[in-house]
Amino acid sequence: MSIFKHHAKIETNIFFMAVGILLTVVVGGLVEVIPLFSIESTIEKVDGVRPYSPLELAGRNIYIREGCYNCHSQMIRPFKDEVERYGPYSLAAESKYDHPFQWGSKRTGPDLARVGGKYTNDWQVRHLINPRDVVPGSVMPGYKHLSRPLDYADITAHLKANRVVGVPYTDAQIANAKKDLEEQVFADPASSPAVAASYPKARIGSASGKDKVTEMDALVAYLQVLGTMVDFTTVKPGAFNR
Protein backbone atom coordinates (compact mmCIF):
# COMPACT_ATOMS: atom_id res chain seq x y z
CA MET A 1 0.00 0.00 0.00
CA SER A 2 3.03 2.20 0.08
CA ILE A 3 2.64 3.70 -3.39
CA PHE A 4 -0.69 5.23 -2.40
CA LYS A 5 1.06 7.22 0.29
CA HIS A 6 3.20 9.09 -2.23
CA HIS A 7 0.29 11.12 -3.56
CA ALA A 8 1.02 13.53 -0.74
CA LYS A 9 4.16 14.53 -2.67
CA ILE A 10 2.09 15.51 -5.69
CA GLU A 11 -0.61 17.20 -3.68
CA THR A 12 1.85 19.40 -1.86
CA ASN A 13 3.81 20.49 -4.96
CA ILE A 14 2.06 22.98 -7.22
CA PHE A 15 4.10 21.98 -10.27
CA PHE A 16 3.42 18.23 -10.02
CA MET A 17 -0.20 18.96 -9.17
CA ALA A 18 -0.63 21.10 -12.31
CA VAL A 19 0.98 18.42 -14.51
CA GLY A 20 -1.22 15.76 -12.93
CA ILE A 21 -4.40 17.76 -13.58
CA LEU A 22 -3.35 18.46 -17.16
CA LEU A 23 -2.74 14.77 -17.85
CA THR A 24 -6.11 13.81 -16.40
CA VAL A 25 -7.97 16.41 -18.48
CA VAL A 26 -6.06 15.37 -21.63
CA VAL A 27 -7.06 11.73 -21.23
CA GLY A 28 -10.70 12.67 -20.57
CA GLY A 29 -10.74 15.01 -23.55
CA LEU A 30 -9.18 12.52 -25.96
CA VAL A 31 -11.69 9.84 -25.06
CA GLU A 32 -14.45 12.26 -26.08
CA VAL A 33 -12.77 13.71 -29.14
CA ILE A 34 -11.08 10.74 -30.84
CA PRO A 35 -14.28 8.91 -31.84
CA LEU A 36 -15.30 12.02 -33.83
CA PHE A 37 -12.27 11.55 -36.12
CA SER A 38 -13.92 8.44 -37.56
CA ILE A 39 -17.48 9.81 -37.64
CA GLU A 40 -17.55 9.61 -41.44
CA SER A 41 -17.33 5.82 -41.19
CA THR A 42 -20.39 5.68 -38.93
CA ILE A 43 -22.64 7.43 -41.44
CA GLU A 44 -24.07 4.86 -43.82
CA LYS A 45 -23.50 5.47 -47.51
CA VAL A 46 -27.00 5.65 -48.94
CA ASP A 47 -28.50 7.56 -51.85
CA GLY A 48 -31.28 10.06 -51.59
CA VAL A 49 -30.60 12.01 -48.41
CA ARG A 50 -30.74 15.70 -49.33
CA PRO A 51 -30.92 18.99 -47.44
CA TYR A 52 -34.41 20.12 -46.49
CA SER A 53 -36.23 22.33 -48.97
CA PRO A 54 -36.82 25.88 -47.68
CA LEU A 55 -40.47 25.08 -46.90
CA GLU A 56 -39.52 21.87 -45.09
CA LEU A 57 -36.84 23.73 -43.16
CA ALA A 58 -39.38 26.35 -42.10
CA GLY A 59 -41.68 23.51 -41.05
CA ARG A 60 -38.88 21.93 -39.09
CA ASN A 61 -38.38 25.19 -37.22
CA ILE A 62 -42.07 25.17 -36.33
CA TYR A 63 -41.76 21.53 -35.22
CA ILE A 64 -39.02 22.62 -32.83
CA ARG A 65 -40.79 25.83 -31.77
CA GLU A 66 -43.97 23.97 -30.85
CA GLY A 67 -41.95 21.38 -28.92
CA CYS A 68 -43.22 18.39 -30.91
CA TYR A 69 -40.09 16.54 -29.78
CA ASN A 70 -41.42 16.55 -26.24
CA CYS A 71 -43.84 13.79 -27.19
CA HIS A 72 -42.58 12.43 -30.53
CA SER A 73 -39.26 10.75 -31.24
CA GLN A 74 -37.74 10.43 -34.70
CA MET A 75 -35.71 7.31 -34.15
CA ILE A 76 -36.85 3.82 -35.08
CA ARG A 77 -34.55 1.59 -33.06
CA PRO A 78 -33.30 -1.71 -34.46
CA PHE A 79 -35.82 -3.80 -32.52
CA LYS A 80 -38.33 -6.23 -33.95
CA ASP A 81 -41.41 -4.52 -32.54
CA GLU A 82 -40.37 -1.09 -33.79
CA VAL A 83 -39.45 -2.27 -37.26
CA GLU A 84 -42.77 -4.13 -37.53
CA ARG A 85 -44.76 -1.05 -36.60
CA TYR A 86 -42.84 1.87 -38.10
CA GLY A 87 -40.73 0.42 -40.93
CA PRO A 88 -36.97 0.15 -41.49
CA TYR A 89 -34.87 1.31 -38.54
CA SER A 90 -33.47 4.84 -38.73
CA LEU A 91 -30.03 5.34 -40.25
CA ALA A 92 -27.50 7.89 -39.07
CA ALA A 93 -27.33 9.14 -42.67
CA GLU A 94 -31.00 10.11 -42.55
CA SER A 95 -30.44 12.82 -39.96
CA LYS A 96 -27.05 14.02 -41.13
CA TYR A 97 -28.50 17.37 -42.25
CA ASP A 98 -30.49 17.86 -39.03
CA HIS A 99 -29.15 20.62 -36.80
CA PRO A 100 -30.00 19.60 -34.18
CA PHE A 101 -31.32 16.07 -34.79
CA GLN A 102 -34.75 15.21 -33.40
CA TRP A 103 -34.12 11.59 -32.36
CA GLY A 104 -35.46 11.90 -28.82
CA SER A 105 -36.51 9.10 -26.53
CA LYS A 106 -39.81 10.36 -25.17
CA ARG A 107 -42.83 8.84 -26.83
CA THR A 108 -46.17 10.07 -25.60
CA GLY A 109 -47.20 9.99 -29.23
CA PRO A 110 -45.88 7.64 -31.91
CA ASP A 111 -42.44 7.86 -33.51
CA LEU A 112 -42.45 10.13 -36.55
CA ALA A 113 -39.24 9.06 -38.28
CA ARG A 114 -41.22 7.49 -41.17
CA VAL A 115 -44.50 9.37 -40.99
CA GLY A 116 -43.90 10.93 -44.44
CA GLY A 117 -46.50 9.73 -46.95
CA LYS A 118 -48.33 7.64 -44.36
CA TYR A 119 -51.26 10.05 -44.24
CA THR A 120 -52.65 12.54 -46.72
CA ASN A 121 -52.06 16.30 -46.43
CA ASP A 122 -55.73 16.71 -45.63
CA TRP A 123 -55.47 14.25 -42.74
CA GLN A 124 -52.39 15.96 -41.36
CA VAL A 125 -54.09 19.38 -41.43
CA ARG A 126 -57.27 18.15 -39.77
CA HIS A 127 -55.30 16.18 -37.22
CA LEU A 128 -53.16 19.19 -36.35
CA ILE A 129 -56.18 21.48 -36.00
CA ASN A 130 -57.98 19.07 -33.70
CA PRO A 131 -56.53 15.56 -33.28
CA ARG A 132 -59.83 14.27 -31.82
CA ASP A 133 -61.54 14.89 -35.18
CA VAL A 134 -59.73 11.93 -36.69
CA VAL A 135 -58.29 9.99 -33.73
CA PRO A 136 -60.96 9.95 -31.00
CA GLY A 137 -58.71 8.82 -28.15
CA SER A 138 -55.82 11.18 -28.86
CA VAL A 139 -54.33 13.26 -26.04
CA MET A 140 -52.41 15.55 -28.41
CA PRO A 141 -53.25 19.26 -28.16
CA GLY A 142 -54.74 21.05 -31.15
CA TYR A 143 -52.54 23.40 -33.18
CA LYS A 144 -55.23 25.56 -34.73
CA HIS A 145 -53.00 28.63 -34.61
CA LEU A 146 -50.74 27.14 -37.29
CA SER A 147 -53.30 28.26 -39.87
CA ARG A 148 -51.74 31.74 -39.65
CA PRO A 149 -49.39 32.98 -42.41
CA LEU A 150 -45.81 31.78 -42.28
CA ASP A 151 -43.17 34.44 -41.66
CA TYR A 152 -40.45 33.44 -44.11
CA ALA A 153 -38.72 36.78 -44.70
CA ASP A 154 -35.52 35.31 -43.21
CA ILE A 155 -35.60 31.92 -44.92
CA THR A 156 -32.44 32.65 -46.94
CA ALA A 157 -30.58 33.31 -43.70
CA HIS A 158 -31.77 29.95 -42.32
CA LEU A 159 -30.30 28.15 -45.34
CA LYS A 160 -27.06 30.07 -44.99
CA ALA A 161 -26.83 29.25 -41.28
CA ASN A 162 -27.28 25.58 -42.08
CA ARG A 163 -24.55 25.78 -44.69
CA VAL A 164 -22.18 27.18 -42.07
CA VAL A 165 -22.65 24.05 -39.97
CA GLY A 166 -22.10 21.75 -42.94
CA VAL A 167 -25.36 21.29 -44.86
CA PRO A 168 -24.39 21.37 -48.55
CA TYR A 169 -26.85 23.95 -49.87
CA THR A 170 -25.66 25.21 -53.24
CA ASP A 171 -25.37 28.91 -54.08
CA ALA A 172 -28.35 28.52 -56.41
CA GLN A 173 -30.45 26.90 -53.70
CA ILE A 174 -29.67 29.76 -51.33
CA ALA A 175 -30.37 32.39 -53.98
CA ASN A 176 -33.72 30.75 -54.83
CA ALA A 177 -34.77 29.99 -51.26
CA LYS A 178 -37.75 32.30 -51.20
CA LYS A 179 -38.89 31.37 -54.70
CA ASP A 180 -38.53 27.64 -53.96
CA LEU A 181 -40.53 28.01 -50.77
CA GLU A 182 -43.45 29.71 -52.52
CA GLU A 183 -43.25 27.36 -55.48
CA GLN A 184 -43.50 24.27 -53.29
CA VAL A 185 -46.84 25.52 -52.01
CA PHE A 186 -48.37 27.06 -55.12
CA ALA A 187 -46.90 25.24 -58.13
CA ASP A 188 -48.94 22.63 -59.97
CA PRO A 189 -47.32 19.26 -59.14
CA ALA A 190 -47.86 18.11 -62.71
CA SER A 191 -45.84 21.02 -64.15
CA SER A 192 -42.52 19.64 -62.77
CA PRO A 193 -41.53 22.89 -61.00
CA ALA A 194 -37.89 23.78 -60.37
CA VAL A 195 -38.22 23.16 -56.64
CA ALA A 196 -38.94 19.49 -57.33
CA ALA A 197 -35.75 19.16 -59.37
CA SER A 198 -33.72 20.90 -56.70
CA TYR A 199 -35.25 18.90 -53.84
CA PRO A 200 -36.38 15.45 -55.08
CA LYS A 201 -39.42 13.93 -53.32
CA ALA A 202 -40.49 17.33 -51.95
CA ARG A 203 -44.26 17.31 -51.52
CA ILE A 204 -45.63 20.00 -53.88
CA GLY A 205 -48.95 21.65 -53.15
CA SER A 206 -50.80 23.60 -50.52
CA ALA A 207 -51.84 21.52 -47.53
CA SER A 208 -54.00 24.21 -45.97
CA GLY A 209 -55.62 25.36 -49.21
CA LYS A 210 -55.14 29.03 -48.27
CA ASP A 211 -53.87 31.63 -50.74
CA LYS A 212 -50.96 32.59 -48.45
CA VAL A 213 -48.19 30.28 -47.26
CA THR A 214 -49.26 29.17 -43.78
CA GLU A 215 -47.28 27.62 -40.96
CA MET A 216 -49.46 24.57 -41.50
CA ASP A 217 -48.19 24.24 -45.09
CA ALA A 218 -44.60 24.31 -43.85
CA LEU A 219 -45.10 21.83 -41.01
CA VAL A 220 -47.03 19.38 -43.19
CA ALA A 221 -44.38 19.60 -45.94
CA TYR A 222 -41.78 18.72 -43.31
CA LEU A 223 -43.82 15.82 -41.89
CA GLN A 224 -44.48 14.47 -45.38
CA VAL A 225 -40.78 14.18 -46.24
CA LEU A 226 -39.74 12.50 -42.97
CA GLY A 227 -38.21 9.11 -43.61
CA THR A 228 -38.96 9.10 -47.33
CA MET A 229 -35.60 10.22 -48.73
CA VAL A 230 -33.91 6.81 -48.70
CA ASP A 231 -35.55 4.25 -50.98
CA PHE A 232 -35.58 1.10 -48.84
CA THR A 233 -36.85 -1.09 -51.66
CA THR A 234 -33.41 -0.89 -53.26
CA VAL A 235 -31.38 -1.33 -50.06
CA LYS A 236 -30.43 -4.88 -49.11
CA PRO A 237 -31.28 -5.93 -45.57
CA GLY A 238 -28.11 -6.26 -43.56
CA ALA A 239 -26.26 -3.69 -45.68
CA PHE A 240 -25.76 -1.51 -42.61
CA ASN A 241 -25.00 -4.18 -40.03
CA ARG A 242 -22.30 -3.21 -37.66
Added chain:
Amino acid sequence: MATIEKDSVSGQNTTGHEWDGIKELNTPLPKWWVYVFWASVVWAIGYWVMMPAWPTLNGYTKGYLGYSSRGELEKDLAEQKKSRSAWLSKIEASDVGAIEKDKDLLRYAMAGGKIAFNENCAPCHGVGGVGAYGYPALADDEWLWGGALAEIEQTIKFGVRNTNSSSRQSEMPKFGADGILKDDQIGQAADYVLSLASKAPAKGSAGETVYTENCAACHAEDGSGNKDLGAPALNNQIWLYKGTKKDIVDQITKPKHGAMPAWTERLDASTIKMLAVYVHNLGGGK
Protein backbone atom coordinates in the same frame (compact mmCIF):
# COMPACT_ATOMS: atom_id res chain seq x y z
CA MET B 1 4.87 18.62 10.48
CA ALA B 2 1.88 16.33 10.82
CA THR B 3 1.87 13.80 13.60
CA ILE B 4 -0.19 10.69 12.97
CA GLU B 5 -1.93 9.48 16.10
CA LYS B 6 -4.05 6.48 16.87
CA ASP B 7 -7.64 7.39 17.76
CA SER B 8 -8.57 5.61 20.98
CA VAL B 9 -12.31 5.25 20.19
CA SER B 10 -12.23 3.85 16.61
CA GLY B 11 -8.72 2.41 16.61
CA GLN B 12 -7.96 4.17 13.31
CA ASN B 13 -5.02 6.42 12.58
CA THR B 14 -5.59 10.11 12.02
CA THR B 15 -4.35 11.92 8.94
CA GLY B 16 -2.14 14.03 11.15
CA HIS B 17 -3.76 17.28 10.09
CA GLU B 18 -5.25 19.48 12.73
CA TRP B 19 -7.57 22.48 12.48
CA ASP B 20 -8.26 24.34 15.71
CA GLY B 21 -8.04 21.10 17.63
CA ILE B 22 -10.17 19.09 15.22
CA LYS B 23 -8.39 16.03 13.82
CA GLU B 24 -9.35 13.92 10.86
CA LEU B 25 -9.61 10.12 10.89
CA ASN B 26 -7.91 8.32 8.02
CA THR B 27 -10.48 5.53 7.73
CA PRO B 28 -9.73 3.28 4.75
CA LEU B 29 -12.44 2.56 2.13
CA PRO B 30 -14.67 -0.39 3.01
CA LYS B 31 -13.23 -3.69 1.75
CA TRP B 32 -16.38 -4.56 -0.24
CA TRP B 33 -16.18 -1.23 -2.06
CA VAL B 34 -12.55 -1.77 -3.06
CA TYR B 35 -13.30 -5.32 -4.30
CA VAL B 36 -16.26 -4.14 -6.39
CA PHE B 37 -14.10 -1.37 -7.84
CA TRP B 38 -11.34 -3.73 -8.94
CA ALA B 39 -13.87 -6.25 -10.23
CA SER B 40 -15.39 -3.48 -12.39
CA VAL B 41 -11.98 -2.66 -13.81
CA VAL B 42 -11.38 -6.31 -14.70
CA TRP B 43 -14.90 -6.56 -16.16
CA ALA B 44 -14.29 -3.49 -18.34
CA ILE B 45 -11.14 -5.02 -19.81
CA GLY B 46 -13.03 -8.24 -20.54
CA TYR B 47 -15.83 -6.19 -22.13
CA TRP B 48 -13.38 -4.40 -24.44
CA VAL B 49 -12.19 -7.78 -25.68
CA MET B 50 -15.61 -9.39 -26.11
CA MET B 51 -17.79 -6.51 -27.35
CA PRO B 52 -17.45 -3.66 -29.88
CA ALA B 53 -15.62 -0.98 -27.93
CA TRP B 54 -12.74 1.12 -29.25
CA PRO B 55 -12.74 3.41 -32.26
CA THR B 56 -9.88 2.87 -34.68
CA LEU B 57 -8.68 4.91 -37.64
CA ASN B 58 -11.06 3.31 -40.11
CA GLY B 59 -13.75 1.75 -37.97
CA TYR B 60 -13.77 0.21 -34.53
CA THR B 61 -12.84 -2.98 -32.68
CA LYS B 62 -15.53 -5.57 -33.41
CA GLY B 63 -15.08 -7.62 -30.25
CA TYR B 64 -14.62 -11.38 -29.94
CA LEU B 65 -18.39 -12.07 -29.83
CA GLY B 66 -19.08 -9.92 -32.91
CA TYR B 67 -22.26 -8.47 -31.39
CA SER B 68 -24.22 -5.91 -33.38
CA SER B 69 -27.71 -4.64 -32.57
CA ARG B 70 -28.65 -4.57 -36.25
CA GLY B 71 -27.36 -8.12 -36.66
CA GLU B 72 -29.46 -9.20 -33.67
CA LEU B 73 -32.50 -7.58 -35.24
CA GLU B 74 -31.93 -9.50 -38.44
CA LYS B 75 -31.82 -12.75 -36.45
CA ASP B 76 -34.98 -11.79 -34.56
CA LEU B 77 -36.81 -11.00 -37.78
CA ALA B 78 -35.65 -14.21 -39.46
CA GLU B 79 -36.81 -16.21 -36.44
CA GLN B 80 -40.16 -14.46 -36.46
CA LYS B 81 -40.58 -15.06 -40.16
CA LYS B 82 -39.88 -18.73 -39.60
CA SER B 83 -42.41 -18.96 -36.79
CA ARG B 84 -45.06 -17.33 -38.97
CA SER B 85 -44.09 -19.07 -42.18
CA ALA B 86 -46.61 -21.89 -41.75
CA TRP B 87 -49.37 -19.34 -42.34
CA LEU B 88 -47.60 -16.58 -44.21
CA SER B 89 -46.30 -18.89 -46.93
CA LYS B 90 -49.87 -19.99 -47.59
CA ILE B 91 -51.03 -16.38 -47.71
CA GLU B 92 -48.19 -15.48 -50.06
CA ALA B 93 -49.13 -18.34 -52.36
CA SER B 94 -52.89 -17.79 -52.36
CA ASP B 95 -54.89 -15.00 -53.89
CA VAL B 96 -57.35 -13.12 -51.70
CA GLY B 97 -60.30 -15.19 -52.89
CA ALA B 98 -58.63 -18.45 -51.88
CA ILE B 99 -57.71 -17.01 -48.49
CA GLU B 100 -61.34 -16.26 -47.76
CA LYS B 101 -62.45 -19.77 -48.69
CA ASP B 102 -59.98 -21.46 -46.34
CA LYS B 103 -61.50 -21.16 -42.86
CA ASP B 104 -58.22 -21.36 -40.92
CA LEU B 105 -56.39 -19.05 -43.28
CA LEU B 106 -59.28 -16.58 -43.06
CA ARG B 107 -59.03 -16.53 -39.27
CA TYR B 108 -55.30 -15.83 -39.47
CA ALA B 109 -55.75 -13.14 -42.12
CA MET B 110 -58.48 -11.44 -40.09
CA ALA B 111 -56.24 -11.29 -37.01
CA GLY B 112 -53.24 -10.05 -38.99
CA GLY B 113 -55.38 -7.66 -41.01
CA LYS B 114 -56.88 -6.15 -37.87
CA ILE B 115 -53.45 -5.31 -36.44
CA ALA B 116 -52.27 -3.74 -39.70
CA PHE B 117 -55.59 -1.90 -40.07
CA ASN B 118 -55.43 -0.35 -36.60
CA GLU B 119 -51.90 0.90 -37.18
CA ASN B 120 -52.22 2.09 -40.78
CA CYS B 121 -55.87 2.59 -41.75
CA ALA B 122 -57.77 3.46 -38.56
CA PRO B 123 -56.37 7.00 -38.32
CA CYS B 124 -58.56 7.94 -41.30
CA HIS B 125 -61.22 5.23 -41.63
CA GLY B 126 -61.71 4.81 -37.88
CA VAL B 127 -61.32 1.72 -35.73
CA GLY B 128 -63.51 -1.00 -37.23
CA GLY B 129 -63.88 1.07 -40.42
CA VAL B 130 -66.62 3.35 -39.12
CA GLY B 131 -65.41 6.22 -41.33
CA ALA B 132 -65.29 9.94 -40.69
CA TYR B 133 -66.01 13.20 -42.49
CA GLY B 134 -64.16 12.91 -45.80
CA TYR B 135 -63.06 9.31 -45.14
CA PRO B 136 -65.49 6.64 -46.30
CA ALA B 137 -66.85 4.05 -43.88
CA LEU B 138 -65.63 0.56 -44.74
CA ALA B 139 -68.04 -1.36 -42.55
CA ASP B 140 -71.09 -0.62 -44.72
CA ASP B 141 -72.00 -1.85 -48.19
CA GLU B 142 -71.50 1.53 -49.90
CA TRP B 143 -68.26 1.57 -51.90
CA LEU B 144 -66.62 4.35 -53.88
CA TRP B 145 -64.20 2.19 -55.83
CA GLY B 146 -65.89 -1.16 -55.49
CA GLY B 147 -66.38 -3.56 -52.61
CA ALA B 148 -65.35 -6.84 -54.23
CA LEU B 149 -62.24 -8.45 -52.78
CA ALA B 150 -60.05 -7.75 -55.80
CA GLU B 151 -61.24 -4.14 -55.99
CA ILE B 152 -60.48 -3.57 -52.32
CA GLU B 153 -57.03 -5.10 -52.74
CA GLN B 154 -56.39 -2.85 -55.74
CA THR B 155 -57.42 0.26 -53.79
CA ILE B 156 -55.23 -0.62 -50.82
CA LYS B 157 -52.26 -1.40 -53.05
CA PHE B 158 -52.25 1.71 -55.19
CA GLY B 159 -54.45 4.15 -53.29
CA VAL B 160 -56.47 7.05 -54.60
CA ARG B 161 -55.30 10.31 -56.20
CA ASN B 162 -51.65 9.97 -55.24
CA THR B 163 -48.43 10.07 -57.24
CA ASN B 164 -48.25 6.31 -57.81
CA SER B 165 -48.69 5.58 -61.52
CA SER B 166 -51.33 2.90 -60.85
CA SER B 167 -53.27 5.03 -58.39
CA ARG B 168 -57.02 5.35 -58.85
CA GLN B 169 -57.63 8.78 -60.38
CA SER B 170 -60.70 10.87 -60.99
CA GLU B 171 -61.61 14.45 -60.45
CA MET B 172 -65.01 16.06 -60.29
CA PRO B 173 -65.05 19.36 -62.21
CA LYS B 174 -65.33 22.60 -60.23
CA PHE B 175 -68.81 23.38 -61.55
CA GLY B 176 -69.09 26.64 -59.63
CA ALA B 177 -65.51 27.84 -59.27
CA ASP B 178 -64.78 27.26 -62.97
CA GLY B 179 -68.07 28.84 -64.07
CA ILE B 180 -69.54 25.74 -65.72
CA LEU B 181 -72.81 26.21 -63.85
CA LYS B 182 -74.49 29.31 -62.50
CA ASP B 183 -75.32 29.61 -58.81
CA ASP B 184 -79.05 29.05 -59.33
CA GLN B 185 -78.37 25.96 -61.44
CA ILE B 186 -76.16 24.57 -58.68
CA GLY B 187 -78.96 25.14 -56.18
CA GLN B 188 -81.41 23.31 -58.46
CA ALA B 189 -79.00 20.42 -58.93
CA ALA B 190 -78.51 20.19 -55.15
CA ASP B 191 -82.27 20.04 -54.65
CA TYR B 192 -82.50 17.26 -57.20
CA VAL B 193 -79.67 15.33 -55.52
CA LEU B 194 -81.52 15.63 -52.21
CA SER B 195 -84.67 14.26 -53.87
CA LEU B 196 -82.65 11.37 -55.30
CA ALA B 197 -81.25 10.66 -51.87
CA SER B 198 -84.70 10.42 -50.32
CA LYS B 199 -85.73 7.98 -53.09
CA ALA B 200 -88.28 10.44 -54.50
CA PRO B 201 -86.60 11.99 -57.58
CA ALA B 202 -88.23 15.31 -58.51
CA LYS B 203 -89.01 14.32 -62.10
CA GLY B 204 -89.47 17.21 -64.50
CA SER B 205 -87.81 19.76 -62.24
CA ALA B 206 -85.20 22.22 -63.47
CA GLY B 207 -82.71 20.38 -61.28
CA GLU B 208 -83.28 17.16 -63.17
CA THR B 209 -82.22 18.84 -66.41
CA VAL B 210 -79.06 20.23 -64.86
CA TYR B 211 -78.34 16.84 -63.29
CA THR B 212 -78.89 14.88 -66.50
CA GLU B 213 -76.67 17.21 -68.52
CA ASN B 214 -73.81 17.59 -66.04
CA CYS B 215 -73.84 14.93 -63.33
CA ALA B 216 -75.40 11.81 -64.77
CA ALA B 217 -72.37 10.91 -66.88
CA CYS B 218 -70.50 9.90 -63.73
CA HIS B 219 -73.13 9.59 -61.00
CA ALA B 220 -75.65 7.83 -63.35
CA GLU B 221 -79.22 8.82 -64.25
CA ASP B 222 -80.64 7.19 -61.15
CA GLY B 223 -77.80 8.45 -58.94
CA SER B 224 -76.37 4.99 -58.39
CA GLY B 225 -72.82 6.24 -59.01
CA ASN B 226 -69.98 4.62 -60.94
CA LYS B 227 -67.39 2.45 -59.23
CA ASP B 228 -64.90 2.72 -62.11
CA LEU B 229 -64.74 6.50 -61.68
CA GLY B 230 -65.05 6.53 -57.92
CA ALA B 231 -68.24 8.55 -58.37
CA PRO B 232 -70.27 8.03 -55.21
CA ALA B 233 -73.88 6.92 -55.28
CA LEU B 234 -76.23 9.83 -54.59
CA ASN B 235 -79.43 7.85 -54.23
CA ASN B 236 -78.99 7.09 -50.55
CA GLN B 237 -78.38 8.90 -47.28
CA ILE B 238 -74.67 8.05 -47.05
CA TRP B 239 -72.62 11.21 -47.46
CA LEU B 240 -68.87 11.67 -47.55
CA TYR B 241 -69.03 15.43 -46.97
CA LYS B 242 -72.37 15.64 -45.12
CA GLY B 243 -75.79 15.94 -46.70
CA THR B 244 -77.38 19.32 -46.09
CA LYS B 245 -78.20 21.45 -49.13
CA LYS B 246 -75.32 23.79 -48.25
CA ASP B 247 -72.83 20.90 -48.12
CA ILE B 248 -73.99 19.65 -51.52
CA VAL B 249 -73.84 23.14 -53.05
CA ASP B 250 -70.30 23.54 -51.67
CA GLN B 251 -69.27 20.20 -53.14
CA ILE B 252 -70.66 21.03 -56.59
CA THR B 253 -69.13 24.52 -56.52
CA LYS B 254 -65.61 23.51 -55.51
CA PRO B 255 -65.37 19.78 -54.87
CA LYS B 256 -63.20 18.32 -52.14
CA HIS B 257 -61.25 15.28 -53.26
CA GLY B 258 -60.12 12.61 -50.87
CA ALA B 259 -56.80 10.87 -51.34
CA MET B 260 -55.26 7.67 -50.07
CA PRO B 261 -51.60 6.54 -50.04
CA ALA B 262 -50.41 3.66 -52.20
CA TRP B 263 -49.76 1.10 -49.47
CA THR B 264 -47.69 -1.12 -51.70
CA GLU B 265 -44.98 1.48 -51.13
CA ARG B 266 -45.02 0.82 -47.37
CA LEU B 267 -46.48 -2.64 -46.68
CA ASP B 268 -45.59 -6.09 -48.05
CA ALA B 269 -47.90 -8.09 -50.29
CA SER B 270 -49.05 -10.50 -47.55
CA THR B 271 -50.03 -7.67 -45.24
CA ILE B 272 -52.03 -6.03 -48.03
CA LYS B 273 -53.83 -9.32 -48.74
CA MET B 274 -54.71 -9.69 -45.06
CA LEU B 275 -55.92 -6.08 -45.02
CA ALA B 276 -58.12 -6.66 -48.07
CA VAL B 277 -59.66 -9.75 -46.48
CA TYR B 278 -60.18 -7.90 -43.20
CA VAL B 279 -61.85 -4.90 -44.85
CA HIS B 280 -63.97 -7.18 -47.04
CA ASN B 281 -65.24 -8.93 -43.91
CA LEU B 282 -65.97 -5.78 -41.89
CA GLY B 283 -69.58 -6.07 -42.90
CA GLY B 284 -70.18 -4.70 -46.36
CA GLY B 285 -67.97 -6.71 -48.70
CA LYS B 286 -69.51 -7.55 -52.06
